Structures are given as structure tokens and as C-alpha cells.
Amino acid sequence: MSPAVLVLENGQRFTGVEFGARGQTLGEAVFCTAMTGYQETLTDPSYHRQIVVATAPQIGNTGWNREDGESHDPAAAPGDETGRIWVAGYAVRNPTRRVSNFRATTSLQDELVEQGIVGIAGIDTRTVVRVLREHGSMRAGIFSGDALAEPDELLERVRTQPSMAGADLAGEVSSPVDYVISPDGEPRFTVAAIDLGIKTNTPRMFAERGVRVHVLPASATLSDITALSPDGVFLSNGPGDPATADHAVELTRGVLGEDIPLFGICFGNQILGRALGRSTYKMKFGHRGINIPVIDHATGKVSITAQNHGFALEGSAGEEFDTDFGRARVSHVCANDGTVEGVELLSGRAFSVQYHPEAAAGPHDAAYLFDRFVAVMQGENA
Incomplete structure (x- = not known):
């Protein structure tokens, strides 16, 4: 060799x-x-x-x-x-x-x-x-x-190569065209998923719950979303520095302004956090693996999660703060180091987590979050 x-x-x-x-x-x-x-x-x-x-x-x-x-x-x-x-x-x-x-x-x-x-x-x-x-x-x-x-x-x-800090990469991995993943049988709901680097298993997880997913490129506009009359919007995982993702942040603010239920994971968590007025920072070495414990502040429950991120939101466990869209709070933190692992509007209409509930690969502890989003689209305060 x-x-x-x-x-x-x-x-x-x-x-x-x-x-x-x-x-x-x-x-x-x-x-x-x-x-x-x-x-x-x-x-x-x-x-x-x-x-x-x-x-x-x-x-x-x-x-x-x-x-x-x-x-x-x-x-x-x-x-x-x-x-x-x-x-x-x-x-x-x-x-x-x-x-x-x-x-x-x-x-x-x-x-x-x-x-x-x-x-x-x-x-x-x-x-x-x-x-x-x-x-x-x-x-x-x-x-x-x-x-x-x-x-x-x-x-x-x-x-001499560029640093990851300041790197705008979501557009480089996003699908250039939209596509649809449909459930078996009649769809119960329609979700517009913004592809910032979406993983294959995520639309499958929605489809298993009777949700039709329209996957849209990272360059999608609010009018592209509203034209679908979706029951909810999903912000996917993805690479790069969230501080560069101004288009995704403004798009998210538009979705929140329309009061469409919203769910985000990983990069999507950072985008929702920025839309709610929080700042982000580059971590020393990040979280990457399928064995990372996260605490749900509301219940005290610990989930073992799959993660892949080198940036995080500023904040502390249970912290509440005002936003342009109502009161919000830090909902989840990492049990290892206190890193913010989730944010949510207290109204229940928008929430996100820093980890990967689609569990590909990884444990299935967080799969319930897809059910929670379905409940929000049903009009329940989940």
C-alpha cells in the first residue's frame, strides 16, 4: 500500500x-x-x-x-x-x-x-x-x-484553504430542483421541507405518518412555500456557518409571520434561533456521533441522540426571551456541556432541535418529535 x-x-x-x-x-x-x-x-x-x-x-x-x-x-x-x-x-x-x-x-x-x-x-x-x-x-x-x-x-x-467559520455551504448541497415524497395512501398533511442538506430518511419519517413532503431548494421563497398551501414547514440539517444563512433566516421569519407550524433540526435549529433573535457561535470541536445525551427542560427526560454540528445557539437551559413572534425559550440542552439543543415558541407553533431525530444512523429516542409536529399541524398545542 x-x-x-x-x-x-x-x-x-x-x-x-x-x-x-x-x-x-x-x-x-x-x-x-x-x-x-x-x-x-x-x-x-x-x-x-x-x-x-x-x-x-x-x-x-x-x-x-x-x-x-x-x-x-x-x-x-x-x-x-x-x-x-x-x-x-x-x-x-x-x-x-x-x-x-x-x-x-x-x-x-x-x-x-x-x-x-x-x-x-x-x-x-x-x-x-x-x-x-x-x-x-x-x-x-x-x-x-x-x-x-x-x-x-x-x-x-x-x-491557505478557507475556514469553516463564515462558510456559506447550504446552497452547495441543496437539491437544485424540488421533488415530492408521498406516503402510502391518502396524505393527511402536506409539509414544505427546505433542503439545506436534508437526509433521505427525514421525508420517509414524515411519509410513515401520512405526510406528503414537498422538498424545496434552499433558494425557495415564501411565495414558493405558500403556493403549496402547506400544513407545516420543515427546516432541514445542513453544513456551514449559520451566521451566513441570511436568506434562510428571512424565509423562516416569513413563515413565522404567516403563522404556519414550523419544525427544524440541526442547521434548521440554528436558523429558527436566528429568526427568533438569537446569535450563533463556532464550537471548539462540536458534537458528532450517535451517543450524545440531551435533556428536555420541560420534562427532565434524557434522550440519546445523533448529532453533527460545529456551531450552536447562544443561551442556557430553560431561558425564556421575547421575540417578534411571541415569547420563546431554550427547550433542550446537552447533558455533557450545556450546549443549546433546542428552542421553541411558547405558543407551540414552532420548535426545533439541534440533533437528528430521523436516526440515520443513530438511536430512535427522538422519533417522537415527528409525532409532535403532526400534532401541531392537527391544531393541538403539543
């Missing part, structure tokens, strides 16, 4: 072997604590422009299949959810040599090569994670083959 090197912005280097495609990739180095669900992680549009370091020591056991991809391609054949890989690069300790799953259609290694994703294997990912936890997520690069060069040159390439 040919050599490869991971170079961090602070000058630290980790030498291993190439994994996936050969060449160069640049992005923000982050770590994911999930032990399973790597296909869903790699195809999550929220990871756009990020080099993911896997904390689980062995990756690739279950191969790659055509069912678990989380980046929807409207042009794909029915039932083909292979998924575009959105991560900029992948760093692992020990890639498995043998695929052991009846659903696998290829190996992770072969899929990385097929999609041109540059990775590295054979490095001490535990050490890399400790560096990122101590110093924070930082710009990085993976280099192999002809992209290898002198250390100073590689470090210069890493340091």
Missing part, C-alpha cells in the same frame, strides 16, 4: 497508507464518535468540506449497500439509495479486509475509490482525536500519490 499523510493546521502530521482514492483533499478535521453507521455519516450533506476522523478502531465491516445512503438523488433509480459521499476525506485506524453483510453490494474501500474520496488508514486516530479535543477542529489535508510533497508545502496548502 502506498503512503499517505494527514496534515493538521497546527503543523502535526500523521503518516499512514492511502485509503480510498489517491490524491489530495482539504477540509476541516472533525471527529465522529459513532461506532456504527459509517455509510450514513459519509453521505450526510452536513459533512460537506469536512475530513472525518473515525473514533471506532475498525471501519468497513458491513461494506457498502444501495439502501443506507442519506443524500437523496432525485434522478436515481427507484430503490437505489447508494448516496453521494459528501465528506471531504476519511481517516480511519483499521479498515476491515473482509465485508460481512448480506446487503453489501461493494466494499467501503471500493466505494471511496469510485466516488473519488481521498482517505488515510493506519494512523492512531485516538491521538488525532485528543489533538482535536484539546486544540479544536482545524483545517487539514490528506495527501497521497502525486499530491505528496515537502512538509512545508503541504502545511501551506492546508493553511
